[in-house]
Structures are given as structure tokens and as C-alpha cells.
């Protein structure tokens with residue numbers, strides 16, 4: 001039992017030695033299969049609890065985001081290849097801006113537009129950072145299936161603004177988040193981007209405590 005615990009600790013330490021691995025170096029991409037930019041990375045150097053499914057969900061709640069509208073996944077899941085050897089894997093979570101009138105707050109986002117992000121985890125054996133990769137965008141009405149003009153940059157910036165605006169809390173957990181912007185992971189411009197929407201090429205690296 002003791003050696004199992006030690007092994008588990010060593011494994012998790014090893015998995016968090018780096019903030020993230022650049023997916024492109026091992027055959028992955030910073031665009032989803034559907035060509036949306038992955039414009040936020042939650043660093044694997046964040047507090048381990050924040051990197052779990054439950055932890056990231058709670059963090060999303062603290063930012064004013066909530067589960068997809070009544071489990072309806074309008075628009076369908078997207079998939080990403082983070083270069084970790086797992087190939088294309090569907091998103092593990094999708095959170096939408098919550099307009100508050102529960103239980104339909106996120107349905108309102110689905111219907112009238114707003115911000116959302118999809119979450120992918122880099123945990124395959126070829127690049128096992130444990131980092132979370134987020135594709136954030138601001139959306140127009142679902143009928144039009146449109147992202148706002150500049151909706152990828154805006155989607156990222158709105159999440160970052162909420163995350164870094166001070167301490168946020170949910171379920172008695174307090175979060176402090178720092179951000180650093182990295183260029184070069186995503187190409188600036190609209191070439192190859194879904195809906196032909198131009199991006200500034202910046203990726204926000206969040207470290208959550």
C-alpha cells in the first residue's frame with residue numbers, strides 16, 4: 001500500500017514537471033479538428049485540484065460559467081490532437097457563460113449567444129503534462145452557427161479577464177490566477193481558421209492557485 005502511494009505521488013510529480021508541451025512538436029495541433037484555435041492553456045503547474053475534471057468545473061462556476069445547456073450539446077463536440085499520442089480526442093467539458101436564470105442560464109447563452117470554452121486534457125504518454133487546453137470563443141445566435149467577428153480573441157480575453165480580475169470563489173474554494181501570453185503556438189491571421197475569422201496568434205497561459 002505504502003509503495004503504491006509513493007508510486008502514485010512520483011507519477012503525479014513527473015506528470016507536472018512542465019507547464020505544458022507544445023503539441024506541434026509531436027504531431028499535434030493548436031487547432032481543433034474543426035479548426036477552432038486552442039487559445040488558452042491551464043498550466044500543469046497550477047494547483048493539482050484545479051486540473052481535475054471536478055476542479056476545472058468548479059473553477060468554471062467561479063468564473064460565472066456552467067455546464068452546457070441542460071446537457072444539450074448544440075453544435076456538437078469538437079476534438080483535438082494535443083500531440084500526446086492519444087490522437088484526436090473529443091472535448092472532456094464544455095462550459096458556457098451562465099446568465100444566471102438557472103436552470104436555463106446557459107440555455108440563454110446557447111440561444112442568444114455568448115461565451116463558451118471547450119476543454120481538452122494533454123495526458124497521453126508522449127506528452128503527459130497534465131495541462132488543460134481550452135478553445136474559447138464568443139458565439140452569435142445558434143441558428144446562424146456563427147462566431148462573432150473577432151470572436152476567438154474576444155472569447156479568450158473574456159475568460160482571462162474574469163480569471164485574473166482578483167480572487168474568485170465557488171463552493172468555498174478561492175482561486176487566484178496569473179496569466180502570461182505566448183505567441184508562436186498559433187498562427188496570426190485567418191488562414192485555416194474556422195469561419196475565416198482572424199486571430200491575433202496569442203495563447204493565454206493561466207496558472208491557477
Ligand SMILES: *[C@@H]1O[C@H](CO)[C@@H](O)[C@H](O)[C@H]1NC(C)=O
Nearest residue numbers: 076077078079088089090091
Ligand atoms: C466524438 O464525437 C463525435 C461527434 O459527436 C462522435 O461521433 C464520436 O463517437 C465521439 N468519439 C468518442 C470517442 O466519444
Ligand SMILES: *[C@@H]1O[C@H](CO)[C@@H](O)[C@H](O)[C@H]1NC(C)=O
Nearest residue numbers: 053089092120121122123124
Ligand atoms: C486522460 O484524460 C481523459 C480526458 O479527461 C480521461 O478520460 C482519461 O482517463 C485520462 N487518462 C489517463 C491515463 O489519466
Ligand SMILES: *[C@@H]1O[C@H](CO)[C@@H](O)[C@H](O)[C@H]1NC(C)=O
Nearest residue numbers: 190191192193195196197198
Ligand atoms: C477569408 O477572408 C479573406 C480576407 O477577408 C478573403 O480574402 C478570403 O477569400 C476568405 N476566405 C474564405 C474561404 O472565405
